[in-house]
Amino acid sequence: MARRLLLREKGRLFVTIGAVGATVCLLLFLFGVYEGVKDGVTRYVRTTDADLWICQKNANNLLKSSSYLPASVVDEIASIDGVAVAAPLSRLFTTATVGGRTTSTLFLFGFDPSRKPGAPRTLTAGTTELRPHEIVLDRTFAAEYRLALGATVDLQGVPFRVAGLSDGTNTLVSQYAFVRGDDAETLLGVHGIISYCLVKVASGAGAGAVERRIRARLPNVAVFPRAEFEQNNLDQMDGVLPVFAAVGVVGALVGGLIVALMLYGSILERREDYAMLKAIGASDRYLAGLVMRQALIASTLGFVWGALLAGMSNPLLKRFVPQLSLRYTWQAALAVLVGTLVVGTLAAVIPLRVLRRVYPAEVFRT
Amino acid sequence: MTMLAGESLTRTFGDVRAVDGVSLRVASGEAVLILGPNGSGKTTLLSMLGGLLQPTSGRVLIAGTDVTAMSEQARCDFRLRTIGFIFQSFHLLDALTARENVQLVLDLAHDSDPGRAETLLDELGVRQRADFLPHAMSGGEKQRVAIARALANDPAILLADEPTGSLDSQAGEATIRLLCDAARRQGKAVIIVSHDTRIVPRVDRVLRMVDGRWQQPR
Numbered sequence: 001m002a003r004r005l006l007l008r009e010k011g012r013l014f015v016t017i018g019a020v021g022a023t024v025c026l027l028l029f030l031f032g033v034y035e036g037v038k039d040g041v042t043r044y045v046r047t048t049d050a051d052l053w054i055c056q057k058n059a060n061n062l063l064k065s066s067s068y069l070p071a072s073v074v075d076e077i078a079s080i081d082g083v084a085v086a087a088p089l090s091r092l093f094t095t096a097t098v099g100g101r102t103t104s105t106l107f108l109f110g111f112d113p114s115r116k117p118g119a120p121r122t123l124t125a126g127t128t129e130l131r132p133h134e135i136v137l138d139r140t141f142a143a144e145y146r147l148a149l150g151a152t153v154d155l156q157g158v159p160f161r162v163a164g165l166s167d168g169t170n171t172l173v174s175q176y177a178f179v180r181g182d183d184a185e186t187l188l189g190v191h192g193i194i195s196y197c198l199v200k201v202a203s204g205a206g207a208g209a210v211e212r213r214i215r216a217r218l219p220n221v222a223v224f225p226r227a228e229f230e231q232n233n234l235d236q237m238d239g240v241l242p243v244f245a246a247v248g249v250v251g252a253l254v255g256g257l258i259v260a261l262m263l264y265g266s267i268l269e270r271r272e273d274y275a276m277l278k279a280i281g282a283s284d285r286y287l288a289g290l291v292m293r294q295a296l297i298a299s300t301l302g303f304v305w306g307a308l309l310a311g312m313s314n315p316l317l318k319r320f321v322p323q324l325s326l327r328y329t330w331q332a333a334l335a336v337l338v339g340t341l342v343v344g345t346l347a348a349v350i351p352l353r354v355l356r357r358v359y360p361a362e363v364f365r366t
Numbered sequence: 367m368t369m370l371a372g373e374s375l376t377r378t379f380g381d382v383r384a385v386d387g388v389s390l391r392v393a394s395g396e397a398v399l400i401l402g403p404n405g406s407g408k409t410t411l412l413s414m415l416g417g418l419l420q421p422t423s424g425r426v427l428i429a430g431t432d433v434t435a436m437s438e439q440a441r442c443d444f445r446l447r448t449i450g451f452i453f454q455s456f457h458l459l460d461a462l463t464a465r466e467n468v469q470l471v472l473d474l475a476h477d478s479d480p481g482r483a484e485t486l487l488d489e490l491g492v493r494q495r496a497d498f499l500p501h502a503m504s505g506g507e508k509q510r511v512a513i514a515r516a517l518a519n520d521p522a523i524l525l526a527d528e529p530t531g532s533l534d535s536q537a538g539e540a541t542i543r544l545l546c547d548a549a550r551r552q553g554k555a556v557i558i559v560s561h562d563t564r565i566v567p568r569v570d571r572v573l574r575m576v577d578g579r580w581q582q583p584r
Contacts, residue, residue: 001470004461276457279418280515281446282474283439360445361418363457364409364527 002293009266016262017301023255024306024340025313030244030251031332032310036170036325041237043168044176045230047121050087050198051207053229054214055222061232062091062107063171067195069221074197080213082205087115088194090184096177097154098145106141106177108155110184117198120178125149126164130180136164138175143322155179156187170325197221255302256343259295263351267291271358278360287355292348299344303337368427369394369555370415370523375424377410384410386578387424394522397549397556399565402575408559409527411575415557416449416525417441429522446475450516452545454528456508458500464511465496471518486514490544506537513544524548526558530565542568 006013041063045053054077059067071088078086090110096103111118119128124139126149135155137147142165147153151162160179169176185191199214201207207225214223224232267274277287310328317324370392377385385407392398402408413419415426417433425434428448433441458467468483487493490510495503503511509529516524526545530538542558546568549556558565566572574581 001459001462001466005459008461272457273459276451276453276459278442279416279445279451280471280474281442283442286474359418360442361413363418363451363453364413 002290003297005266005270005290006294006297009269012262012265013298013301016258016298017305019258020255020299020302020340020344021305021309023251023258024303024336025309026251027248027336027339028306028310028328028332029313029326030248031336032326032328033172033324034240034244035327035329035332037172037240038234038237039168039327040170040172040175040325041233042230043122044120045226045233047168048117048119048198049121049200050117051201051226052199052211052214053224053226054197054199054218055195055224057220057222059222060224061229061236063233063236067091069194069197071192071194073218073221074194076218077197077199077214080210080217082202082210082213083199084202084205085115085117085198085200087112087117087198087200088181089118089196089198090181090188090193091195092184092188093174094155094187096160098147101145103141103145103153105174107171107174108184108187109176109178110181110187111178112181117200118178118181120164120166120169120176122167122169124165124167126162128164128178130163130178132180132183133158133160134163134179135160136166136178137162138169138177139165139167140170140323140325141175141177158183158187168325170323172323172325175323252339252343255299255340256347259298259302259344259347260350262298263291263295263348264354266294267351267354267358272363274355274358275360275362278358279363284356288348288352291351291355292345295344295348295351296341299340299347302344303340306336306340307333367394368392369429370557371427372411372415373425373427375411375414375421375426377407377414377419378422383578385414385421388575388578388580389424390573392523392555392557394555395549395553396571397546397558397569398571398573399569400557400559400573400575401561401563401566402559402581403561406575407578408575410578412525412527412557412559416451416523417445446471447519448521448523450519450521450524452509452512452516452524452526452529454531456500456505456512456532458508458511458515460500463497463499464492464503464507464514467500467511468514468518471515475519477519482518483514486517487511490514504537505533506540509533509537509541510544513541513548517548520552522554524554524556526556526560528560528562529558530560530562535564538562538564 055067059065074086074088092108093105094108113130152159201210211223368391372390375388400408414421465483487496492507492510529541542565548554
């Protein structure tokens with residue numbers, strides 16, 4: 001009956017579904033951005049084939065800490081028992097010039113192509129076998145500035161040819177780019193300095209044991225297993241979570257109010273029907289269930305519409321806002337669905353208060 | 367046997383005494399008509415007799431049970447099983463078909479008889495309208511469906527508020543005949559509130575109400 005009652009007021013139902021759908025789309029979009037950024041700040045660390053990350057003491061992440069190490073530390077670490085590969089990684093912040101236009105700031109990493117750890121592992125095009133003055137750009141950065149493979153970008157007046165496009169290297173506020181270590185050193189303007197040393201542990205050596213040996217040999221550096229270093233980077237996102245949460249809560253509130261308004265209007269308009277139902281013996285529980293089912297049906301349809309809207313708008317967003325890395329996950333969709341149903345249920349509370357004030361004797365007024 | 371009794375029923379709304387110390391008894395199988403002009407208090411009386419409105423003073427007994435002493439929830443359940451209501455403007459749910467409107471009452475009472483709604487619609491001559499929505503039916507057909515709904519749980523009492531008010535004379539005549547037949551054949555206590563004097567010859571007893579009181583001795 002709940003479905004039939006809703007369908008008798010198609011206009012009101014469609015407006016509600018549309019509005020709840022827009023809210024759901026917004027929430028999915030927020031989750032998508034969050035997951036995209038989360039991926040952007042962790043995927044490089046997670047996939048670059050290093051078991052241990054070594055930095056300057058007190059530095060613990062890529063995004064918000066500075067780390068300088070003498071380049072000689074790489075050879076010293078390489079000589080430690082159980083280390084298969086030790087590779088240098090430089091990091092600097094720089095803008096580029098594309099067609100006379102200055103770009104947003106890049107996180108530029110300089111890695112040693114001959115030693116592998118440090119190269120981005122997820123490419124959408126091109127190669128990481130870089131020659132001098134070649135660069136791998138984040139794909140969203142390249143899309144934003146319309147750069148394809150073979151295009152040229154200027155870094156501090158030096159032209160670099162785009163040799164590859166990477167994925168999972170977009171932190172939203174900035175993107176990663178990769179050049180050879182010697183090119184990075186030139187751009188940095190200081191020789192003999194690197195930012196990190198990446199270690200690949202020899203098969204059977206045990207990362208924990210190697211970590212302890214490095215700490216013992218080099219007490220003035222910080223050593224992190226890959227998972228811990230990845231988590232450290234993720235922790236840097238804590239600042240944006242309240243913003244996302246605030247927008248999400250406001251969105252959910254708006255969605256809830258829309259459902260409440262629809263039910264409120266429906267009950268007022270159908271007041272005599274509810275009075276009749278009370279008169280013929282429908283219990284408060286039955287009527288509450290009826291209103292609740294209407295709220296859940298409207299919320300569920302709103303979710304379906306919102307999910308479709310998010311899916312349909314994804315290609316458009318990719319085209320017109322290329323710097324966004326959206327990642328829609330089933331966990332996020334499930335969370336939004338549960339949230340929508342919870343808010344929909346809560347939204348029925350206000351109309352239920354109105355329903356309680358409908359008296360069965362009102363049925364005789366009309 | 368007295369099925370329904372109102373004892374010294376009074377209902378005030380602010381300073382207005384809508385019903386003022388009214389008593390009546392209706393037996394099983396008896397059809398009673400309460401006549402009176404608009405504002406005379408007859409609908410307020412009907413609301414109290416049906417357990418929809420608590421009297422300011424006095425009490426309502428149905429088959430010896432004091433309805434006015436019950437909790438709201440108990441009264442609601444009691445109404446479902448004991449009283450059938452018929453309204454001037456039918457009050458069928460426009461989202462449901464005729465069959466579903468009747469079935470609704472059976473569902474509320476958890477009556478699982480699948481053929482009951484169909485049988486009632488057949489008895490009332492509207493079986494062919496079972497799958498129609500109310501807006502596709504005439505006033506007379508709607509009122510027949512409403513009577514079928516009122517009879518669905520086989521209640522001991524039928525209360526009808528201006529049942530002919532929205533009908534032409536032919537449909538009104540048929541409606542009253544159905545109600546009175548139900549009283550006689552099925553032993554139900556029927557109270558009809560109306561200002562339609564054409565009903566008078568059909569009922570067993572007529573009471574007249576003015577300004578919240580009986581106009582003449584019963």
